[in-house]
Amino acid sequence: DYYTTGVIQCPDGISVQELRDACDYLCINFTHNTIRCRDLSALLHELSNDGARKQFERNLEELVFPLMVSSARKGERECHVVVLAHEDTVDWDQQHPPQMGEEYSQIIYSTKLYRFFKYIENREVAKQVLKDRGLKNIRIGIEGYPTCKEKVKLRAGGRYEVIYNYVQRPFIHMSWEKEEGKSRHVDFQCVRSRSVTNLTSPPRDHGNTHHPQVDELDILGPAQEQAVGVSTSSTE
Numbered sequence: 001d002y003y004t005t006g007v008i009q010c011p012d013g014i015s016v017q018e019l020r021d022a023c024d025y026l027c028i029n030f031t032h033n034t035i036r037c038r039d040l041s042a043l044l045h046e047l048s049n050d051g052a053r054k055q056f057e058r059n060l061e062e063l064v065f066p067l068m069v070s071s072a073r074k075g076e077r078e079c080h081v082v083v084l085a086h087e088d089t090v091d092w093d094q095q096h097p098p099q100m101g102e103e104y105s106q107i108i109y110s111t112k113l114y115r116f117f118k119y120i121e122n123r124e125v126a127k128q129v130l131k132d133r134g135l136k137n138i139r140i141g142i143e144g145y146p147t148c149k150e151k152v153k154l155r156a157g158g159r160y161e162v163i164y165n166y167v168q169r170p171f172i173h174m175s176w177e178k179e180e181g182k183s184r185h186v187d188f189q190c191v192r193s194r195s196v197t198n199l200t201s202p203p204r205d206h207g208n209t210h211h212p213q214v215d216e217l218d219i220l221g222p223a224q225e226q227a228v229g230v231s232t233s234s235t236e
Contacts (some may be wrong), residue, residue: 008036016042016046030050045121049125052119052125052126055116059113060129063110070106080104081105081173082143083171084110086111092146092148092149092164093149105171126172136176136177137174137175140171145166146166151163
């Protein structure tokens, strides 16, 4: 049908994914103009994956790659990038900064990329893009990031306790070496205001129905504070 009408009607009993694989094999464009099927959800799921791949490839070249180059010039073999929203403000106490390794993180201020990573499917597409580009030890997920100091308490013995506000934000971690080195990054220790499910686990297969996997990153909103962390230091 395609070679006579330019349109492919998805046959009964054939999934959209199988049709997509056949189109890729035959070098046929898989678009809304060339494919007709009853399962619009599955069709839109495939089109969303295509759109996500193109979007992240642009973000990789324009936003992420320059930070990787910056890390490489410092002799690093890996890069840890945290994606913040434009309205996020990072204001650390210079004398009492967070002591969990956040200083080794690179930061991207991009509300658009922040929103992109709210879907688990998009994070899986981004992982595949990074893998296709030859990167190693790829991790993409959500973690707590300290934004600003909330208060400082002086404990017995002249010890300061600094409490920071933490927000849940996407992160990208990758290496460009075959040998896995010891990462400088340490997961932040924070007390969440509510329970959060495993945000980095892949989406479950629910048959042919594709529901966008939106996690608490989207529900909580970009400016809402999610957790507090404690940084301690001694005056000695």
